[in-house]
Amino acid sequence: MKNRIQELRKDQKIRQEDLAEAVGVTRQTIISLENGKYNASLQLAHRIARYFDLKIEDIFLFEEEES
Numbered sequence: 001m002k003n004r005i006q007e008l009r010k011d012q013k014i015r016q017e018d019l020a021e022a023v024g025v026t027r028q029t030i031i032s033l034e035n036g037k038y039n040a041s042l043q044l045a046h047r048i049a050r051y052f053d054l055k056i057e058d059i060f061l062f063e064e065e066e067s
Contacts, residue, residue, distance in 0.1 A: 002061040006034040008052050023047040 009019055016030045023044065032038035040048065040060065049056045 001039050001063065002036065003033060003040075004059050004061070005030070005048065008054075008059065009034075012052075019048075019051065022051050 005019075008014075009016070016027045016034075020027045020030045024047065025044065029038065029044075033040055045056050045060055049059055052059065
């Protein structure tokens with residue numbers, strides 16, 4: 001799943017450490033999210049969306065699986 005966390009964070013000049021602290025995770029978790037190596041839980045996705053005052057789907061880009 002792709003996301004816009006890094007883009008949003010850089011646009012607003014927010015450090016990884018500050019975002020991590022605000023949403024209750026480690027900086028390493030933010031790095032992993034930004035690099036696509038970790039998918040956020042629904043709870044974490046909600047906290048990140050609230051932090052940026054956006055909807056979850058505005059940050060996390062769900063790709064449809066082809067069948």
